[in-house]
Amino acid sequence: MSTKVKVGLMRGDGIGPEICDSFVKLVAQLKVPIEWVEVPCGEQTLASENTALPKSSIELVRELGVAIKGPTGTPIGKGHKSANVTLRKALDLYANVRPCYKLAGVDSPFDNVDLIIVRENTEDVYTAIENQVSPDVMQCLKIITRPGCERIVRFAFEMADRLHRRQVTCVHKANIMKMTDGLFLEVFREVAKEFPQIEATDMIVDAVCMNLVRKPEKFDVIVTENLYGDILSDLCAGLIGGLGLAGGANIGTSGVSVFEAVHGTAPDIAGRNLCNPTALILSGIMMLKHLGFFEAAESLSKALDQTYAEGKCLTGDLGGKASCSEFTQAVADKIL
Amino acid sequence: MEWVGVDVYVIHQGVPNVPKESGVFKLEDISNRGAKVSAEAPPAFMLVDWHRCRYLSAKAPSDAELSQLLGELSKTVVWEKVQKLFRQDGEDKFSKAHDS
Numbered sequence: 001m002s003t004k005v006k007v008g009l010m011r012g013d014g015i016g017p018e019i020c021d022s023f024v025k026l027v028a029q030l031k032v033p034i035e036w037v038e039v040p041c042g043e044q045t046l047a048s049e050n051t052a053l054p055k056s057s058i059e060l061v062r063e064l065g066v067a068i069k070g071p072t073g074t075p076i077g078k079g080h081k082s083a084n085v086t087l088r089k090a091l092d093l094y095a096n097v098r099p100c101y102k103l104a105g106v107d108s109p110f111d112n113v114d115l116i117i118v119r120e121n122t123e124d125v126y127t128a129i130e131n132q133v134s135p136d137v138m139q140c141l142k143i144i145t146r147p148g149c150e151r152i153v154r155f156a157f158e159m160a161d162r163l164h165r166r167q168v169t170c171v172h173k174a175n176i177m178k179m180t181d182g183l184f185l186e187v188f189r190e191v192a193k194e195f196p197q198i199e200a201t202d203m204i205v206d207a208v209c210m211n212l213v214r215k216p217e218k219f220d221v222i223v224t225e226n227l228y229g230d231i232l233s234d235l236c237a238g239l240i241g242g243l244g245l246a247g248g249a250n251i252g253t254s255g256v257s258v259f260e261a262v263h264g265t266a267p268d269i270a271g272r273n274l275c276n277p278t279a280l281i282l283s284g285i286m287m288l289k290h291l292g293f294f295e296a297a298e299s300l301s302k303a304l305d306q307t308y309a310e311g312k313c314l315t316g317d318l319g320g321k322a323s324c325s326e327f328t329q330a331v332a333d334k335i336l
Numbered sequence: 337m338e339w340v341g342v343d344v345y346v347i348h349q350g351v352p353n354v355p356k357e358s359g360v361f362k363l364e365d366i367s368n369r370g371a372k373v374s375a376e377a378p379p380a381f382m383l384v385d386w387h388r389c390r391y392l393s394a395k396a397p398s399d400a401e402l403s404q405l406l407g408e409l410s411k412t413v414v415w416e417k418v419q420k421l422f423r424q425d426g427e428d429k430f431s432k433a434h435d436s
Contacts, residue, residue, distance in 0.1 A: 055435055089371040089434040092381030127370030129388070132422055132429035135337065143369055145384045254380050 004035040005291055008067030013042040014265025015275035016070025022277035022328040023284045029332040030296040037064060041083055042072040052083035058090045062256055068287055069260040088121045093250035093258055095155045096121040098233040104309040106241040112217040113239050118156040119229025121250060123148045126226045144180040149187035156223035157195040170202040171224035184225055244317055247282025259287040273323040276315040303334035337422035341392035342402060346413040347385055351375040354389050354413060358405040361391035367433035379436050
């Protein structure tokens with residue numbers, strides 16, 4: 001009798017529960033021995049515990065070691081803290097990995113995008129150090145540390161090596177922020193020497209933006225700080241058809257990892273069976289690989305690719321007429 | 337703006353054991369790279385040698401009381417920077433550290 005692996009299920013807000021249901025159904029179809037453990041978060045706990053991520057939920061994810069997460073809402077300019085940022089900080093999920101490749105049949109100006117963004121997830125201007133210092137002045141501190149740079153850069157090179165990637169590009173703005181971004185670039189160059197088989201290049205973030213929208217095929221693996229990574233990963237999602245097609249993983253030091261759909265909660269279509277679960281499925285494929293279920297990951301990946309290549313059963317965001325559950329069933333039917 | 341506390345940034349290896357209170361100031365929390373940490377239960381995650389010690393006051397502190405706090409902190413840690421914390425119209429004008 002095989003032992004089931006316990007995995008946290010953070011359904012989140014808006015369309016989160018629907019896309020989670022979709023992935024849970026596909027995992028059942030794959031017959032992967034996973035036991036889902038519900039981890040309360042989002043509006044559900046905001047109402048009952050006044051926080052979008054209670055400490056008990058953080059501890060549960062820490063105990064389980066792996067979780068998959070739907071989107072959670074965060075108010076702009078006021079209100080509660082982002083559950084995502086709190087989760088990343090509390091569990092030290094320092095590496096955000098965003099693969100970016102185009103699915104067959106998706107309308108996009110580029111056919112040859114195949115890159116991975118590795119974003120530092122815990123430092124930079126995301127350390128919650130913001131103040132009003134006078135009636136007219138606000139400040140936000142940008143924190144970049146040598147240990148923080150070392151582990152994310154090393155993670156990027158090790159991942160590139162493992163996946164037989166040819167190049168790692170450090171994205172920075174060290175021409176202006178000579179101390180903070182200068183440290184990131186300095187550490188990148190130091191660590192790169194340990195990986196002579198991989199080409200190490202660096203580029204200023206504004207130049208990267210221009211080049212990504214002109215010749216994205218020139219990039220392979222990108223490693224960068226938190227804010228640049230946040231922006232670039234969404235830009236790259238735009239290159240392949242949007243956030244609905246972009247999976248993501250957050251990897252920590254102590255063996256804890258959280259896989260998440262990177263898009264928003266889409267409250268306008270929530271509960272109407274209209275959403276596209278692809279981003280969470282892609283994140284789930286990353287999770288299956290992380291757990292060592294390589295055959296299941298490959299099977300699901302092929303079923304998803306085939307569904308897109310056929311183009312007969314796509315959701316409304318991609319011009320189709322299928323509901324979320326119809327799309328999920330179409331993928332499930334192709335699982336061997 | 338109403339002065340209600342200070343963030344004292346200190347350089348220290350490991351979570352510093354700083355005074356819980358000094359005059360009108362009471363220690364609210366200690367954070368490292370934005371996440372709360374505790375000297376009693378050191379976290380499993382990566383720490384750097386730079387901590388934010390947040391002290392709040394129930395009544396308006398004075399510069400003399402701040403000097404006293406810094407003097408007490410200097411006995412155990414090296415303080416690097418002080419940031420006054422303000423409140424306006426009942427709203428804190430400073431961000432909170434993340435739970436950990």
